[in-house]
Amino acid sequence: MAAEVLQPVDEAVSDTIASRIVAALRDEIVTLKLKPGDAISESDIAARYGISRQPAREAFIRLAQQGLLLIRPKRATVVKKISADGVRQSRFIRESIEVEIVRRVAAAGGPETGRALETIIADQEEAMRADDSNGFHVLDEFFHRTLARLAGVEYAWQLIDDHKIQLDRVRYLTLGVASQQRAIAEHKVIAAAVAAGDVTGAEAAMRAHLARAEVLLGQTIADHPDYFEAEDGETEPA
Amino acid sequence: MAAEVLQPVDEAVSDTIASRIVAALRDEIVTLKLKPGDAISESDIAARYGISRQPAREAFIRLAQQGLLLIRPKRATVVKKISADGVRQSRFIRESIEVEIVRRVAAAGGPETGRALETIIADQEEAMRADDSNGFHVLDEFFHRTLARLAGVEYAWQLIDDHKIQLDRVRYLTLGVASQQRAIAEHKVIAAAVAAGDVTGAEAAMRAHLARAEVLLGQTIADHPDYFEAEDGETEPA
DNA sequence: CCCGACCATCTTCCATACAAGATGGACGAT
DNA sequence: ATCGTCCATCTTGTATGGAAGATGGTCGGG
Numbered sequence: 001m002a003a004e005v006l007q008p009v010d011e012a013v014s015d016t017i018a019s020r021i022v023a024a025l026r027d028e029i030v031t032l033k034l035k036p037g038d039a040i041s042e043s044d045i046a047a048r049y050g051i052s053r054q055p056a057r058e059a060f061i062r063l064a065q066q067g068l069l070l071i072r073p074k075r076a077t078v079v080k081k082i083s084a085d086g087v088r089q090s091r092f093i094r095e096s097i098e099v100e101i102v103r104r105v106a107a108a109g110g111p112e113t114g115r116a117l118e119t120i121i122a123d124q125e126e127a128m129r130a131d132d133s134n135g136f137h138v139l140d141e142f143f144h145r146t147l148a149r150l151a152g153v154e155y156a157w158q159l160i161d162d163h164k165i166q167l168d169r170v171r172y173l174t175l176g177v178a179s180q181q182r183a184i185a186e187h188k189v190i191a192a193a194v195a196a197g198d199v200t201g202a203e204a205a206m207r208a209h210l211a212r213a214e215v216l217l218g219q220t221i222a223d224h225p226d227y228f229e230a231e232d233g234e235t236e237p238a
Numbered sequence: 239m240a241a242e243v244l245q246p247v248d249e250a251v252s253d254t255i256a257s258r259i260v261a262a263l264r265d266e267i268v269t270l271k272l273k274p275g276d277a278i279s280e281s282d283i284a285a286r287y288g289i290s291r292q293p294a295r296e297a298f299i300r301l302a303q304q305g306l307l308l309i310r311p312k313r314a315t316v317v318k319k320i321s322a323d324g325v326r327q328s329r330f331i332r333e334s335i336e337v338e339i340v341r342r343v344a345a346a347g348g349p350e351t352g353r354a355l356e357t358i359i360a361d362q363e364e365a366m367r368a369d370d371s372n373g374f375h376v377l378d379e380f381f382h383r384t385l386a387r388l389a390g391v392e393y394a395w396q397l398i399d400d401h402k403i404q405l406d407r408v409r410y411l412t413l414g415v416a417s418q419q420r421a422i423a424e425h426k427v428i429a430a431a432v433a434a435g436d437v438t439g440a441e442a443a444m445r446a447h448l449a450r451a452e453v454l455l456g457q458t459i460a461d462h463p464d465y466f467e468a469e470d471g472e473t474e475p476a
Numbered sequence: 477c478c479c480g481a482c483c484a485t486c487t488t489c490c491a492t493a494c495a496a497g498a499t500g501g502a503c504g505a506t
Numbered sequence: 507a508t509c510g511t512c513c514a515t516c517t518t519g520t521a522t523g524g525a526a527g528a529t530g531g532t533c534g535g536g
Contacts, residue, residue, distance in 0.1 A: 016311070016518090016519065016520090017519080017520075018519080018520090041486080041487065041488085042487085042488070043486090043487085051520085051521090052520055052521045052522075053520095053521080053522085054519080054520055054521065054522090055519085055520070055521095057488080057489085058296070058299060058519095060488090061296055061299055061300065062299065062303060065300060065303055071488075072487085072488085072528090073254070073487090073488065073489080073527080073528090074486095074487060074488055074489080074526070074527040074528050074529095075486090075487060075488080075527090075528055075529075076486080076487055076488085076528090076529090077487085077488080085393075086393060089391045089393040089394050092335075092338070092391050092394055093335060093391075093394050093397060095338070096334045096335045096337070096338040096394075097330075097331060097334045097335065099334070099338075100330070100333070100334035100337075153327045153330050153331075155323075155324060155327040156327050156330055156331050156334075159331060159397075159401070163397070254488090254489065254490090255489080255490075256489085256490090279516080279517065279518085280517085280518070281516090281517085289490085289491090290490055290491045290492075291490095291491080291492085291518095292489080292490055292491065292492090293489085293490070293491095295518085295519090296489095298518095309518075310498095310517085310518085311497085311498090311517090311518060311519080312496070312497045312498055312499095312516095312517060312518055312519080313497090313498060313499075313516095313517060313518080314498090314499095314516085314517055314518085315517085315518080
């Protein structure tokens with residue numbers, strides 16, 4: 001059943017080569033094995049994965065539509081640099097929707113919703129203790145996704161998930177245990193407010209939780225300026 | 239500079255055949271020349287537009303990712319039926335984001351923002367008098383998009399635009415002058431609240447404005463049940 | 477020494493050919 | 507007459523070849 005919930009990502013129902021390439025490239029991009037600005041070509045990927053150019057091309061199209069690649073017609077295809085403004089707007093989108101979600105859940109929620117959330121938080125604490133950074137992230141995502149399902153808008157979460165990749169690349173640059181502890185604490189506040197039916201409290205808690213990304217962004221830009229697009233000045237400071 | 243803001247629509251920078259097919263099919267789907275449930279094939283489209291299968295295939299991929307087509311691996315490709323639940327969730331997404339947008343604009347807005355909106359409304363009234371239904375819709379979209387730009391999140395509007403197609407198909411089934419008059423009146427209320435810096439008032443006005451779609455949905459399902467997916471019961475009541 | 481034109485090379489884009497699987501109707505057995 | 511099987515036909519997925527265009531280095535002229 002858990003697998004049922006995790007599988008349907010909208011299009012990956014078919015197990016084609018192109019789909020696998022999409023997943024593979026997507027992972028390489030988020031984990032920064034493919035760095036922003038790197039140039040790749042269809043032939044390149046085709047050779048690397050031992051396939052034809054056609055599936056590689058289709059993968060490029062899908063990833064370009066997700067905002068991860070930039071296909072330049074007759075020139076080359078590059079891994080899109082992270083746009084600071086784009087990250088802020090992705091965060092804006094996420095905050096808009098998630099705030100609305102917790103409002104709904106808090107308004108309609110009963111005691112069992114609170115219990116469902118607490119279970120996830122407990123799992124997160126265990127993952128943190130086990131130093132399972134990857135599992136922690138999966139559970140973090142599951143927490144938010146569960147809220148969406150409780151609000152009856154799980155499809156909306158899928159949307160957030162698509163655009164969250166932009167945020168994930170930043171997040172990947174700023175891992176840390178302290179961050180995990182704080183995330184858990186904030187999740188607890190949200191869960192408590194939701195369980196108590198405190199709409200405005202839940203909204204505030206969610207906003208505070210998501211606001212943390214703003215701080216990380218500035219820090220990350222300072223640390224890895226070459227991964228980001230030039231914002232206002234010239235694009236190429238020659 | 240303004241061109242800079244309007245140009246980057248993410249992928250349509252290149253003027254390829256595939257892009258034109260995407261636009262053409264998208265239009266046909268929204269205007270219901272291609273009805274939900276209709277089956278189309280790559281060869282079919284290729285022949286119809288006098289092109290090869292390859293661009294048609296790419297267009298299918300892009301449209302499938304936008305949720306308009308359903309590609310069934312070795313079977314056929316069909317125009318996705320309208321999902322009532324999907325429409326509700328698209329509306330939820332739109333409301334979440336647009337509410338947040340008007341909040342921001344109302345909070346930070348000055349007198350010139352109100353004037354910009356009023357200009358658009360005036361144009362809308364003219365379009366209505368001229369019985370230019372298409373122009374009216376374009377201006378309606380422009381009104382909301384302008385709000386997004388004033389909030390500094392025009393990219394977010396693009397997201398809404400992508401998912402608004404689901405709503406547009408329903409809207410296309412329910413045109414009418416009365417609807418236009420009401421839309422203009424509601425736009426005026428929103429613009430007034432924004433100009434006055436009335437955050438909660440603007441939020442309420444926007445919610446009311448978008449809530450109208452809910453009523454239309456039920457009506458439309460009743461009128462065209464064959465365009466919609468079966469919701470809970472069996473998919474095929476044989 | 478500096479600048480402009482040319483060209484080999486690379487890229488994406490499109491066309492075509494083939495492969496694998498699913499469908500629906502015809503056909504034959506019971 | 508009814509049911510099961512087979513097969514022509516359609517579908518999408520993949521491979522490969524050629525075309526148009528952009529790039530960057532090289533070469534020649536000033």
